[in-house]
Each structure stands twice: as structure tokens, then as C-alpha cells.
Amino acid sequence: MKRFNDSDVVYMSMTLKVVYEPRGKAGEYADLACNLYAGCDHGCTYCYAPAVTRRTRETFNSPHPRARILEKLLSDADELAEQNERRSILFSFTCDPYQKVDERYQLTREALKILLPRGLNVTILTKGGARSERDFDLLAQYPEQATYAATLVFSDERYRTRYETGTAAPTEERIAALRKAHALGLKTWVSLEPVYDPVQSLELRRRSKDHRLATVRGGRYRAPRIARKRLLH
Numbered sequence: 001m002k003r004f005n006d007s008d009v010v011y012m013s014m015t016l017k018v019v020y021e022p023r024g025k026a027g028e029y030a031d032l033a034c035n036l037y038a039g040c041d042h043g044c045t046y047c048y049a050p051a052v053t054r055r056t057r058e059t060f061n062s063p064h065p066r067a068r069i070l071e072k073l074l075s076d077a078d079e080l081a082e083q084n085e086r087r088s089i090l091f092s093f094t095c096d097p098y099q100k101v102d103e104r105y106q107l108t109r110e111a112l113k114i115l116l117p118r119g120l121n122v123t124i125l126t127k128g129g130a131r132s133e134r135d136f137d138l139l140a141q142y143p144e145q146a147t148y149a150a151t152l153v154f155s156d157e158r159y160r161t162r163y164e165t166g167t168a169a170p171t172e173e174r175i176a177a178l179r180k181a182h183a184l185g186l187k188t189w190v191s192l193e194p195v196y197d198p199v200q201s202l203e204l205r206r207r208s209k210d211h212r213l214a215t216v217r218g219g220r221y222r223a224p225r226i227a228r229k230r231l232l233h
């Protein structure tokens with residue numbers, strides 16, 4: 001941590017390694033974020049992350065752990081805890097914390113074990129469905145610090161499998177995981193982005209609200225003309 005004294009004001013600048021402050025649209029979702037993996041095997045055809053991370057879609061869809069990620073996260077966690085950081089750290093923007101590869105490495109569980117006991121707040125945003133439930137035991141120990149969110153894009157499974165071609169869970173499974181998280185006392189919310197088909201997004205919004213599962217975020221219509229045609233006709 002670097003400290004700069006200027007008369008009676010103390011400026012602090014954190015030297016974080018893997019936790020960062022998202023900018024732009026991502027900043028509306030989370031104050032802080034971290035990506036444990038390089039790439040994501042959920043294979044969403046609408047994913048912007050390959051372009052952002054400058055990878056081909058093929059390479060991006062074959063994920064691997066980021067180099068020394070837990071060691072770096074541990075260093076960041078100590079620094080953030082020393083600062084009494086209250087902002088929540090979101091997992092993740094450029095990968096999914098409960099993509100299939102996490103079954104092998106379980107980095108998300110290790111990350112939670114680092115952050116939660118240090119008093120830091122964590123938000124999970126996932127399409128992993130039941131795969132994410134394996135860490136509910138940990139999250140439930142820290143209900144004041146843990147938030148669970150699911151991304152819902154398609155209510156019609158035929159479209160979901162067409163546009164989410166990898167290992168993402170069916171929409172119903174994601175809603176079931178949300179229900180369990182909610183029942184455990186975790187704060188829950190739903191991301192409706194991207195909106196490919198407004199009819200399906202509105203249906204998902206209605207269902208999330210009906211079940212009082214979550215506050216709903218997102219909803220900007222982003223579908224390219226070609227996708228809109230395919231979906232609505």
C-alpha cells in the first residue's frame with residue numbers, strides 16, 4: 001500500500017494485483033471484480049469477453065486458471081481487509097466462476113475461503129446452476145457478506161442451447177439455484193443481459209419477481225438484427 005500525505009488529507013492508493021475496479025457498463029454491476037480463469041467453457045455465442053481479452057473464440061472457450069491467481073488474490077485480500085474494504089468483489093465478468101473447468105480446479109471455492117473469513121464482501125454471478133450449489137455451504141456461513149446472482153437470457157430452452165453452446169446450465173436449473181440461495185438467506189439478484197428477445201426477457205423478469213427471488217438488473221436490448229429476426233420469427 002502506498003500512502004501520500006498532503007497537509008491534513010491522507011490519500012491511499014492500493015496496489016492490487018487481480019482485483020480491479022470495472023469501468024463503464026460493468027461498473028454499474030459491481031464496484032470491484034476478479035476473474036479466476038482465462039477463458040470460459042460456457043461458450044455463449046454473444047460473449048464479448050474474447051474480444052475484450054484479445055483471444056480467438058476457440059482459445060477463449062478452452063479456459064485455464066490464471067497464473068498464480070490464488071497467490072495474487074491472497075495478497076489483494078490482505079490489502080483490502082487492511083483497508084476495511086466494504087465494496088463487494090464480483091466473480092466474474094470475463095469468465096464464469098462455475099464454468100465446467102472449475103469442477104477440476106475449484107478455484108472459486110478457494111477464493112471464497114480467502115475472502116470471506118477476512119470480512120470481505122463477495123458477489124457470485126453465474127450461469128452454472130447446480131454446479132454453483134457445491135459452495136453454498138461456505139456462502140451460507142457469511143450471509144451478510146455473500147450475494148448470489150444468476151444471468152438469465154432465454155426462457156425457451158431451444159434458443160438457450162442454440163446461443164449458449166457450451167457447459168452453461170439450463171435456465172430452470174439456474175432459477176432453482178437462485179431459489180436455494182434465497183432460502184439460505186443470501187441476497188440474490190438476476191441479470192437479464194444481454195436481452196436477445198424482449199419477450200423472453202420479460203417472461204424471465206416476471207418469473208423472478210413472482211417468486212420474489214431477486215431484484216432484477218439489466219435489460220438493455222442488444223440483439224443484432226440478424227439474431228432478432230431468427231428469434232422472433
Ligand code: SF4
Pocket residue numbers: 040041042043044046047048049093094095096127168
Ligand atoms: S458465461 Fe459469460 S464469460 Fe462465459 S462464455 Fe458466457 S458470456 Fe462469456
